[in-house]
Amino acid sequence: MSHAEKRSPLFHQLVVYSLLLILLLPLLGTLLYSFSTSWSASVLPSGLTFKWYLALWSDARFLAAFGRSLLVCLAALALSLVLILPLLFVVSYHFPKLDAVMNVLILLPFAIPPVVSSVGLMQLFAGGPLPILGTPWILIGCFFTIALPFMYRAISNNLQAINLRDLMDAAHLLGASTGRAAFMVVLPNLRKGLMVSVFLSFSFLFGEFVFANLLVGSRYETLQVYLYNMRNDSGHFTSALVISYFLFVLLMTWAANRLNKDKS
Amino acid sequence: MISALRGKWLALLCLLPFALFFIAFQIAPLLWVASNSLHTAEGWGLGNFQQAFASPFYRQAMRHSLEVAFWSSLIGISIAILGSYSLRQVDSRLRDFVMAFSNMTSNFSGVPLAFAFIILLGFNGALTILLKQAGIIEDFNLYSKTGLIVLYTYFQIPLGVLLLYPAFDALREDWRESAELLGASNWQFWRHIGLPVLTPALLGTFVILLANALGAYATVYALTTGNFNILPIRIAAMVSGDIFLDPNMASALAMILVGLMTLITIVHQWLLRRSYHVPR
Numbered sequence: 001m002s003h004a005e006k007r008s009p010l011f012h013q014l015v016v017y018s019l020l021l022i023l024l025l026p027l028l029g030t031l032l033y034s035f036s037t038s039w040s041a042s043v044l045p046s047g048l049t050f051k052w053y054l055a056l057w058s059d060a061r062f063l064a065a066f067g068r069s070l071l072v073c074l075a076a077l078a079l080s081l082v083l084i085l086p087l088l089f090v091v092s093y094h095f096p097k098l099d100a101v102m103n104v105l106i107l108l109p110f111a112i113p114p115v116v117s118s119v120g121l122m123q124l125f126a127g128g129p130l131p132i133l134g135t136p137w138i139l140i141g142c143f144f145t146i147a148l149p150f151m152y153r154a155i156s157n158n159l160q161a162i163n164l165r166d167l168m169d170a171a172h173l174l175g176a177s178t179g180r181a182a183f184m185v186v187l188p189n190l191r192k193g194l195m196v197s198v199f200l201s202f203s204f205l206f207g208e209f210v211f212a213n214l215l216v217g218s219r220y221e222t223l224q225v226y227l228y229n230m231r232n233d234s235g236h237f238t239s240a241l242v243i244s245y246f247l248f249v250l251l252m253t254w255a256a257n258r259l260n261k262d263k264s
Numbered sequence: 265m266i267s268a269l270r271g272k273w274l275a276l277l278c279l280l281p282f283a284l285f286f287i288a289f290q291i292a293p294l295l296w297v298a299s300n301s302l303h304t305a306e307g308w309g310l311g312n313f314q315q316a317f318a319s320p321f322y323r324q325a326m327r328h329s330l331e332v333a334f335w336s337s338l339i340g341i342s343i344a345i346l347g348s349y350s351l352r353q354v355d356s357r358l359r360d361f362v363m364a365f366s367n368m369t370s371n372f373s374g375v376p377l378a379f380a381f382i383i384l385l386g387f388n389g390a391l392t393i394l395l396k397q398a399g400i401i402e403d404f405n406l407y408s409k410t411g412l413i414v415l416y417t418y419f420q421i422p423l424g425v426l427l428l429y430p431a432f433d434a435l436r437e438d439w440r441e442s443a444e445l446l447g448a449s450n451w452q453f454w455r456h457i458g459l460p461v462l463t464p465a466l467l468g469t470f471v472i473l474l475a476n477a478l479g480a481y482a483t484v485y486a487l488t489t490g491n492f493n494i495l496p497i498r499i500a501a502m503v504s505g506d507i508f509l510d511p512n513m514a515s516a517l518a519m520i521l522v523g524l525m526t527l528i529t530i531v532h533q534w535l536l537r538r539s540y541h542v543p544r
Contacts, residue, residue, distance in 0.1 A: 013358070015350035019343070020362050023369045023421065026380035029390060033383045039390070083285055086278040094275040108290055111525065113479025115496040116518040119503050120293025123300075123511055130288075141289040148286075178271065209374045209482035214504050227375050228486055235383060242376040249371050257364065 027246065034239035052240035062241070065226035072136050072222060073205045076143030077198055083144065084151050085190075089182055092159050093168060099156070106149040114210040117142070121215060134219045142211040147201040154200075158193030162186070192259060199256035203249045301515035312516035322498065326520065328409060329495040333477035336416030341470050343417070344424025351425070352432055363429070370422035374482035381406060381415050381487070407488050415483060420473050427472060431465030463539045471532040475525050495521050 034052055036045030056062055091098045121142065125133040132138045164186065171181030209224040217225060223245065230238050304311035316322045351359050372380075384391045385406045395401045405411055435458060443453045459466075481496040490497050490505075495517060502514035 009353060012350035012353035015346055016354050016358060016362055019347040019350075019421070019425075020365065022343070022418070023366060025391070026377065026384050026418065027369070027372065029384040030376075030380040032390075044390070079285075083282040087282040090275045090278045094272060105286070108294070111475070112290075112294060112522065113481065113496065115479065115481045115499050116297060116522060117290070117293045119499060119511065119514045119518050120296035120300075121289070122503050124288075124292055124296055141285060144285060145290045203371055207371060207374055207376075209486075213482075213485075214500055217504075224375055224482075227379070231379070231486070231489070235379075238379055239383060242379055245376055246372060250368055253368050253371065257367075 030239045030242050033236060034243050036236065039236075052234070052236045053244070055237060056240045056244060061221075062226060065221050065223045068136070068220060069206055069223040072139050072143065072220075073202055075136075076140045076147065076205060077201060079140055080144045080147045080151055080201070081194070081198070084148065084155065085187075088152065088155050088159060089186065092156070092164055102152065106152045109145045109149055114142070114146075114208075115214070117145075118211060118214040121211075125215075134216055136216065136220045138215050139211060139220075139222070142215065143205050143208065146208065146211075147205060150201050151197045154197035155190060155193050158190050159186075162189045196256050196259050199252050199259065203252040203256070206249060206252070207245075297515045297518050300512050301519040303512050303515075312513055313520070316513070316516050316520060321493065322517065325493045325495050325498045325517075326524075328493055329478055329521070330524070332409060332412050332416055332494065333474050335413045336420050336477050337470055337473035339413070339417045340420025340473055341424050341428075341466070343421050344428050344469070345466070347421070348425050348429040348432060351429060363425075366422045366425045370419075370426060373419045373480075375486040377419060378415070378483050378486035381418070385411070385414070407492070412484060412487070412492065412494075415487065416477050416480065419480075419483065420477065423476060424469055424473060427469045428465060431462060431469070434461050434465070460539070464536055467532055467535055467539070471528055474528055478521060478525060 032045060033039055035048050035050070037047035037049045037051075039045035087102075091102060121138065122133060125131065125138055132141075167185055167189070168178070168181055171185045172178070176184065207224060208222075209228070212222045212225050213228065216222070218229065221229070227238065227241055227245070230241065301312055302308050302310065351362060381389075383389060385404060386392065387406075389406070392401075392404050392406075395404070406415070439457055440453060443457055448456070479496065481500065484492055484494055484497060485500070488497075490501060499514050499517045499521065502508075502510045502517070
């Protein structure tokens, strides 16, 4: 080992800590701001307080927005599961060749920015047979497309790991119908993959702003839209909001990570 | 035989709800945008696109989009390369912690991120004041192009680390030792072995970062309340603003945005074919 090699761990540690600092800085700043009485035109705040959090968590509008976000996300996740699970089962059991097609299709929500889709969605759902623009229903449909790539991949990986065909054959031999086997044998085996993908999808659906703001806006104010509408309010108040939001999302990703680790 | 056939039909029937929703919320809007971008007051034609490319205002939006996307991706990927390489050299406890934290901050984007940056780097932001007092910067405007590049770079870093970290698996430690035994310097190792092996992963990551930045809307909208001239803002303003609405022009700009992304992907594929491949 050369001289430079021996010194390198320190250098690498320095790099890693700098990376951590860069990523941490905006959060730390917001955290400190949310706890300070007033903080302007100085490096450090003048005093610390808890009042912004008290004000936030007793604000009826905030609680309503939080509830709406929860409701829309949970509904979207339920819809996604109902649509994607049969799809995945049918594709991997009956039409394995379709998987290649699906892998291209699920790239669409990734490749097409929400702002582009919104242009079409706004015109298509403003009137016609399904006038749902401005209602939470349109968000549920859009959130399904956002969750699709993640859920499809996560559950598809899980399906490949459990030997679907052997499981189904065994269930058939024991006299179960295809539907019964799918529900009673395959579904329980997918539980972990399902949970992980649900938690992960939840954490970024909860932060969705583009569809929520363009298609629905204040007519059904979700958490992100509420946060945006509060921009002219006290910065300390919005900071408390940002931190509360981030902690909630943190909890969700932490749960997903925990579940993911248990598997191995 | 007949029951098997019925099973197939039943299976196809199970696909129907998914197909309906996917078409309604993904395919149909895209088709609407594509067809309406060709719809002008005089009938069908490329008029919207001609108008978009002729207008200095729209051209500025395109240029801003490309500039912000390019620089934020380049700086973001540079930090991510350095970070993920160093992450592999430190002990596993620190690594796991930083990786987990980086994954979590990838959720920290859009409106909350814009607010956090205003607190930190706005006109009266703590960091702005600190840097001014230290004499490092004279002035910093978060609401400018430079400000946007800094902000975008922040949300590119976690994504870059997430995508690049596994790529370093392709670089085996024994290659490094072999190269050293044969008398290669550190620089020579990277120039002739390290970089060529990593090129496909670097290109792929760079393309994803570019696409990520090109399509980003929430962050810049929250930061400038729609006052910065950049493609996603222009598109949204023409369908939801209150000054003037022009869905056809919005569609044309949306197609230009999608076209830019497609172009980047094609160039990526072309470069990938020319690059070195690790034999499997």
